Amino acid sequence: MTASPIVEIRQLSKTYPGAGRPAVDGVDLAIAHGRIFGLLGPNGAGKTTLLSMLCGLLPPSSGSLRIRGQDVRHQDAAIKRRLGLAPQDLALYPYLTARENLAYFGGMLGLHGAALRRRLDYCLDTAGLNDVADRRVETFSGGLKRRLNLVIALLHEPELLILDEPTVGIDPQSRRFIHENLKRLNAEGMSIIYTSHYMEEVEQLCDEVAIIDHGRIIAQGSVDELLAAPREATIELRTSVPPPPAAQAALRALAHVHTAEFDGKFVVLTSAAPQTVAPAAMRLLHENGVETTSLSFGAMHLEQVFLALTGTRLRN
Ligand SMILES: Nc1ncnc2c1ncn2[C@@H]1O[C@H](COP(=O)(O)OP(=O)(O)OP(=O)(O)O)[C@@H](O)[C@H]1O
Ligand SMILES: [Mg+2]
Incomplete structure (x- = not known):
């Protein structure tokens, strides 16, 4: 690698014509070869706009974009062939079968004969669509459509695979299936850009992450770096009974406690000083007639990092 x-x-x-503010606003990014790079952000953050410019589908208002050192605006067909884009809005013909869709897009890419048949077999295999290859796409579930949409981007064996929310609205099984395939493709040398609203999947899948909000990159780094940045930990307590409101208020007001969440007999605190907070929280609960039955420390998740950085939760 x-x-x-x-x-x-x-x-x-x-800036789109007539728009008051830029959809993408002064973005600097370097994406290393051989990585799975996650672009994470809420609705309207500018993810699709950024990817559309990267693929040469939308002209930038300003700035530069290079793929393998070559300016995207002057890109020739050879550079375009290095990219495979699976768009957010499904690009499929519903009245054609899965195989016919692949053959159509393969033909557009100049594939034919034995080479086309080889790629068709590969793509149907990779998407796990062999059993439904000759069924019309209109009869497919959302998960099957997403899988087909994704492998169309693999037809011409791209060097860089760009996925715009490839798991939106699909079942967990299809999501797992897609993730396993992406890990394999990456291990075989393919670079991948993956956009998502979902924290957990970016956390599990990606080597590096950029968080985008209102067109700007607000944080960037390895998943570990981002999770380390706020230097906070979670303190999770299980209690004998749900803490009464007075105990909840006292926990919230406790020194060094940043946030406190309550769910029945489950309490989650975040703090930069967990070693100090844990015994103080247990003592305080005890004084309110609540015993602690278990205690654990945890790391922050990307969801909490995003919340700390933007003040909003990720919307799905
Ligand atoms: N064709 C367009 N014309 C005008 N404005 C647009 C156009 N496409 C997107 N926008 C606006 O640009 C901003 C960024 O949109 P974009 O689709 O890039 O965000 P996104 O991060 O992909 O969102 P989502 O998660 O919903 O897909 C939004 O405010 C959106 O309304
Ligand atoms: Mg989008």
């Missing part, structure tokens, strides 16, 4: 950038973005901005 080399660390040379496959994508370099400098001061990239896009």
